[in-house]
Amino acid sequence: PWGRPDLALFKFVSAILEDRPIDIYNHGNMYRDFTYIDDLVEAIRLLIDVPPKGTIPEGTIEHGVTDSHTESPVAPYRVINIGNSTKVKLLDFIDTIEEALDKKAIRKYLPMQMGDVPATWADTTELEQLTGFKVGTDIQNGISRFIDWYLEYYQVRVNV
DSSP: OOOOTTSHHHHHHHHHHTTOEEEEGGGGOOEEOOOOHHHHHHHHHHHTTSOOOOOOOTTSTTTTOOOTTOOOSSSOOOOOOOSOOOOEEHHHHHHHHHHHHTOOOEEEEOOOOTTOOSBOOOOOHHHHHHHOOOOOOOHHHHHHHHHHHHHHHTTOOOOO
C-alpha cells in the first residue's frame, strides 16, 4: 500500500512516529473519503473492460457511435469517481491511526485553510453501474494494513 507522502495518512503516521505535531485544520471538523489502493486498482481493472464509446469521424465505417461523456472523437474518455463513498471525520481518522500505532499524536488544532472545503466524498454511482464494483476496504482495515506496510518498509519500531 505504498502511499503518497504528501497526503494525510502518510504525513500523520510519519509525524506520530517521529513525535512531531500534526496540523488539524478546522479544529478537526473536516470529513474526507479514503480509498485503499487495492480497491482503486480493482476499480481501474474493471473499468478497462467498459471503455467509453466516442464519436467516430465522418467517412469511417463505424460513424455515429456516441457516448455522453466523450468530447473527443479521437480519444474518447469519461471521468469516473473511485472512492469509498463514506465520509470519515478527520478526528476519527486520527483516532484510528493512534489505535493502530498504539501511540498518541501531538495535535495542533488550526482554523480552516482558505480555499479548503469541510467535507468531500466520492459519488461512485456510475462506477457501480458500469462494473458492479463497490469499494470494500473500511478505514480501520486500510489504516492497519498501511501501517503494517510502513513499519516493515521503513524498518520502524514504535516507541510509545
